[in-house]
Amino acid sequence: xxxxxxxxxxxxxxxxxxxxxxxxxxxxxxxxxxxxxxxxxxxxxxxxxxxxxxxxxxxxxxxxxxxxxxxxxxxxxxxxxxxxxxxxxxxxxxxxxxxxxxxxxxxxxxxxxxxxxxxxxxxxxxxxxxxxxxxxxxxxxxxxxxxxxxxxxxxxxxxxxxxxxxxxxxxxxxxxxxxxxxxxxxxxxxxxxxxxxxxxxxxxxxxxxxxxxxxxxxxxxxxxxxxxxxxxxxxxxxxxxxxxxxxxxxxxxxxxxxxxxxxxxxxxxxxxxxxxxxxxxxxxxxx
Ligand code: C2E
Ligand code: MG
Ligand code: MG
Ligand code: MG
Numbered sequence: 419x420x421x422x423x424x425x426x427x428x429x430x431x432x433x434x435x436x437x438x439x440x441x442x443x444x445x446x447x448x449x450x451x452x453x454x455x456x457x458x459x460x461x462x463x464x465x466x467x468x469x470x471x472x473x474x475x476x477x478x479x480x481x482x483x484x485x486x487x488x489x490x491x492x493x494x495x496x497x498x499x500x501x502x503x504x505x506x507x508x509x510x511x512x513x514x515x516x517x518x519x520x521x522x523x524x525x526x527x528x529x530x531x532x533x534x535x536x537x538x539x540x541x542x543x544x545x546x547x548x549x550x551x552x553x554x555x556x557x558x559x560x561x562x563x564x565x566x567x568x569x570x571x572x573x574x575x576x577x578x579x580x581x582x583x584x585x586x587x588x589x590x591x592x593x594x595x596x597x598x599x600x601x602x603x604x605x606x607x608x609x610x611x612x613x614x615x616x617x618x619x620x621x622x623x624x625x626x627x628x629x630x631x632x633x634x635x636x637x638x639x640x641x642x643x644x645x646x647x648x649x650x651x652x653x654x655x656x657x658x659x660x661x662x663x664x665x666x667x668x669x670x671x672x673x674x675x676x677x678x679x680x681x682x683x684x685x686x687x688x689x690x691x692x693x694x695x696x697x698x699x700x701x702x703x704x705x
Pocket of ligand 3: 620
């Protein structure tokens with residue numbers, strides 16, 4: 419049976435594909451289109467030290483779908499990963515980043531380092547690794563303003579490659595963070611080999627920390643290992659004051675989460691950078 423086409427021109431029914439698969443295929447098409455229109459943008463979530471000073475930000479992709487409105491990254495990033503579109507998306511968002519950096523520069527703001535999420539797909543093939551490096555060079559994205567976040571799974575896989583992405587980026591002077599630590603392959607032996615600057619503890623360990631003795635023991639152990647290997651510890655998903663207090667007592671170095679700041683539009687980050695230059699600090703601990 420052929421696919422039927424609704425009055426708006428999109429497929430409304432297909433016995434071959436399930437409805438969910440059909441919707442997925444359509445969303446993938448739309449995402450492909452979004453790479454060449456204005457519907458993708460970056461927002462920036464600050465990381466703060468214990469004094470409330472913003473030390474860096476993390477760039478997070480946002481997609482404003484023309485019909486559906488905001489699509490969650492939890493939906494479109496996995497879709498982009500599965501379809502391979504993530505490679506183009508990753509290069510496209512670097513362009514967006516370069517544009518935002520230029521705007522902040524024109525406002526006379528001192529740049530804050532930006533952390534960028536790298537997908538394993540961008541690391542796998544020598545050709546993709548080279549494309550990424552070429553893009554960094556072309557856009558003038560230097561290690562002073564850019565760092566990378568990779569998940570444990572990506573790092574683990576990448577380590578096996580000759581001329582791994584990690585090695586290439588480090589040779590170029592970029593620093594790396596281990597993202598979502600504790601949710602993937604947590605082999606302690608590779609922590610030492612990786613030489614990452616930061617270790618970001620996933621928010622599943624952070625949320626409700628103050629009420630969970632088990633989580634507390636784990637976080638305490640992670641902090642100790644990270645510090646012994648000269649890594650900074652970042653807590654992701656800091657929302658509650660009680661969790662912040664707990665993290666602070668455990669000597670966590672940096673804090674990121676809705677309790678301190680939501681991801682910000684470029685203009686809102688500019689305002690925060692300006693305020694910080696004038697001595698303002700975030701409300702620490704969060705209320
Ligand atoms: P991630 O790299 O671990 O990013 C942190 C995620 O946690 C973000 O979700 C952020 O909005 C969310 N978050 C931060 N603080 C809190 C909090 O206090 N509570 C809760 N509940 N959530 C918090 P987001 O923006 O939805 O992104 C989800 C994931 O999608 C990211 O996880 C990252 O893995 C991926 N992602 C986002 N943008 C990009 C991108 O440009 N490229 C790639 N490759 N992946 C991206
Ligand atoms: Mg991240
Ligand atoms: Mg993370
Ligand atoms: Mg995460």
